[in-house]
Amino acid sequence: MFKILALLSIFAVSVFAAGDANFEATQRELNIPAIIMFFIFVGATLGITYWAAKKTKSASDFYTAGGGISGFQNGMAIAGDYMSAASFLGISGLVYLSGYDGLIYAVGFLVGWPVILFLLAERLRNLGKFTFTDIAAFRLGQKEIRTLAAFGSLAVVTLYLIAQMVGSGKLIQVLFGLEYEYAVLLVGVMMIIYVTFGGMLATTWVQIIKAVLLLSGVSFMGFMVLSHFGFSFEALATKAVESHEKGQAIMAPGGFISDPISAISLGLALMLGTAGLPHVLMRFFTVGNAKEARKSVVYATGFIGYFYLVIAVIGLGAIVFLNSDAGAQYFVDGKLFGGNNMAAIHLSHIVGGNIFLGFISAVAFATILAVVAGLTLAGASAISHDLYASVINPNATEEQEIRVSKIAVIVIGIVGVVLGIAFEQQNIAFMVGLAFAIAASANFPILFLSIYWRKLTTRGAFIGGIVGLATAVILVVIGPIVWVQILGNEEALFPYKHPALFSVTAAFIAIWFFSITDKSQRAKDEEKAFEAQNIRAQTGFGAAGAVDH
Amino acid sequence: MNDELVAKIKANPNYQNLVKKRSSFALKLAIFVLVIFYAFILTIAFEPAVLAMKTGEGVMTIAFPIAAAIIIVSFFTTLIYVKRANGEFEDLIEKVRKDVKDEL
Numbered sequence: 331m332f333k334i335l336a337l338l339s340i341f342a343v344s345v346f347a348a349g350d351a352n353f354e355a356t357q358r359e360l361n362i363p364a365i366i367m368f369f370i371f372v373g374a375t376l377g378i379t380y381w382a383a384k385k386t387k388s389a390s391d392f393y394t395a396g397g398g399i400s401g402f403q404n405g406m407a408i409a410g411d412y413m414s415a416a417s418f419l420g421i422s423g424l425v426y427l428s429g430y431d432g433l434i435y436a437v438g439f440l441v442g443w444p445v446i447l448f449l450l451a452e453r454l455r456n457l458g459k460f461t462f463t464d465i466a467a468f469r470l471g472q473k474e475i476r477t478l479a480a481f482g483s484l485a486v487v488t489l490y491l492i493a494q495m496v497g498s499g500k501l502i503q504v505l506f507g508l509e510y511e512y513a514v515l516l517v518g519v520m521m522i523i524y525v526t527f528g529g530m531l532a533t534t535w536v537q538i539i540k541a542v543l544l545l546s547g548v549s550f551m552g553f554m555v556l557s558h559f560g561f562s563f564e565a566l567a568t569k570a571v572e573s574h575e576k577g578q579a580i581m582a583p584g585g586f587i588s589d590p591i592s593a594i595s596l597g598l599a600l601m602l603g604t605a606g607l608p609h610v611l612m613r614f615f616t617v618g619n620a621k622e623a624r625k626s627v628v629y630a631t632g633f634i635g636y637f638y639l640v641i642a643v644i645g646l647g648a649i650v651f652l653n654s655d656a657g658a659q660y661f662v663d664g665k666l667f668g669g670n671n672m673a674a675i676h677l678s679h680i681v682g683g684n685i686f687l688g689f690i691s692a693v694a695f696a697t698i699l700a701v702v703a704g705l706t707l708a709g710a711s712a713i714s715h716d717l718y719a720s721v722i723n724p725n726a727t728e729e730q731e732i733r734v735s736k737i738a739v740i741v742i743g744i745v746g747v748v749l750g751i752a753f754e755q756q757n758i759a760f761m762v763g764l765a766f767a768i769a770a771s772a773n774f775p776i777l778f779l780s781i782y783w784r785k786l787t788t789r790g791a792f793i794g795g796i797v798g799l800a801t802a803v804i805l806v807v808i809g810p811i812v813w814v815q816i817l818g819n820e821e822a823l824f825p826y827k828h829p830a831l832f833s834v835t836a837a838f839i840a841i842w843f844f845s846i847t848d849k850s851q852r853a854k855d856e857e858k859a860f861e862a863q864n865i866r867a868q869t870g871f872g873a874a875g876a877v878d879h
Numbered sequence: 880m881n882d883e884l885v886a887k888i889k890a891n892p893n894y895q896n897l898v899k900k901r902s903s904f905a906l907k908l909a910i911f912v913l914v915i916f917y918a919f920i921l922t923i924a925f926e927p928a929v930l931a932m933k934t935g936e937g938v939m940t941i942a943f944p945i946a947a948a949i950i951i952v953s954f955f956t957t958l959i960y961v962k963r964a965n966g967e968f969e970d971l972i973e974k975v976r977k978d979v980k981d982e983l
């Protein structure tokens with residue numbers, strides 16, 4: 331196994347080196363410190379993958395690292411899944427571009443956490459085994475619900491994956507001077523190696539390492555920015571207002587979220603979407619028990635909250651430093667080199683020089699690798715555990731199931747690379763928004779009602795889930811972004827960018843209606859089974875406990 | 880879990896106590912966080928000018944401390960919940976487990 335691993339990494343390295351000849355095209359010097367940092371990171375994580383590969387034997391090891399991750403480690407890993415490139419580069423870029431509006435996203439992303447903890451986390455931990463579909467299908471028809479939930483998961487994972495792939499391609503293009511296609515391929519290869527060989531254990535540790543590096547990196551950056559202003563946020567803000575063309579407007583919500591319906595809809599998508607993200611939900615099963623699951627949420631909320639507070643400083647810092655004389659070198663034809671998402675990267679060069687730029691570049695890349703690995707594992711589990719082992723071949727042995735997962739990882743990896751290249755010109759924020767909308771409309775209502783509503787039936791969940799998924803997708807397609815900006819029509823059929831308010835409501839109503847009108851015997855049995863499910867969700871009796879090897 | 884055991888656990892006073900206390904506690908905290916968050920979102924939606932109010936003579940507005948406060952409050956409510964859940968509620972679960980351990 332290690333031989334293949336070594337071969338693949340040589341392949342990855344040679345692809346990487348092949349890009350050197352093309353750095354001219356991007357008008358950037360070769361970023362040597364970044365490349366050194368990058369190789370150190372890749373070397374370390376491949377080492378971890380090798381270690382994890384030796385420990386990963388059962389399906390439980392593969393999907394949940396055997397449930398042996400501690401609350402603190404898991405909190406770090408959840409934070410890692412959360413502090414994706416979209417969060418780090420995207421939100422700091424938004425603050426750089428329009429000031430306070432960027433923070434609305436940060437607040438929305440974070441506030442989902444306490445609510446998930448109070449209402450869902452421990453019940454998920456108590457009911458589930460490997461995936462969130464386990465919970466939805468606990469007392470309902472396995473076939474229908476697992477198929478539906480698996481497709482919900484795959485839709486979210488694929489969209490999110492494309493967004494990360496496109497983001498990584500662009501980032502590497504700018505950072506390392508590597509061509510876009512090679513960059514995407516490199517990410518795909520690395521991710522396949524981590525997940526197929528190391529499973530959840532390797533994925534988790536890659537995530538933890540990256541979270542530590544990222545938190546240290548942004549802390550240093552925030553510290554350096556504030557040190558120029560005598561550690562006064564007020565002084566930093568004053569200078570930012572002076573430097574930004576919008577002036578005082580950057581200190582309050584502005585044009586970014588233009589109408590009330592959009593604001594409410596976005597708020598809903600951010601909060602409920604979080605609760606429906608399959609790769610994040612999976613993390614509740616990597617810990618031994620509900621107690622550790624709860625602890626991990628506290629750590630995660632702490633790390634993510636701190637991260638977003640620092641991001642505000644970094645965004646304002648970028649406004650000040652990039653609009654100064656020293657910042658002029660980062661502009662090409664009046665535009666920030668690499669786009670607004672690169673604001674934090676350029677700022678790292680100003681405050682910390684080449685070495686620190688290298689560090690932050692490597693961390694940004696590591697961030698994408700780690701998140702992509704988590705996503706792929708969630709997608710592969712949906713295929714192997716929810717579709718293959720539960721629907722297609724219920725008599726599958728554990729070996730067969732793991733084999734299917736690994737094949738699924740490779741397929742998802744290839745699909746990710748192909749779509750990443752095909753969608754090169756797509757707006758990343760839009761993809762992420764759509765992924766959140768689907769998670770909020772198709773996954774969350776079923777998950778929530780299966781835990782809280784005794785009258786939920788398979789028919790209700792199945793039809794309602796499809797209604798939520800379809801409504802979200804259709805409203806996005808006929809909305810301003812796809813209908814006008816991509817398809818080039820004059821006016822959108824549906825006026826709002828964010829469909830969650832409508833699609834989530836449609837899903838809940840459909841689930842409710844088709845459940846209460848279901849008079850079948852199966853519906854009666856499902857209602858009767860609620861009590862036993864509820865006791866297990868409340869107490870954890872009968873749930874899969876910690877596995878010590 | 881058979882019907883008999885389900886009925887037995889359901890009738891267990893410690894179990895009832897656990898469900899009642901935890902549900903109301905979790906619900907109160909969730910509503911608290913949701914009210915804060917939606918007050919924030921609705922202010923952005925309908926009265927963004929409110930958040931542009933200044934805190935003093937300088938450029939500082941109340942929008943920044945409010946965003947920071949929501950983030951900090953989110954953290955502390957999770958902390959408060961977990962303290963109680965991992966202490967009091969876990970103890971209750973242990974008691975229920977003792978009562979029914981022969982049948983589990």
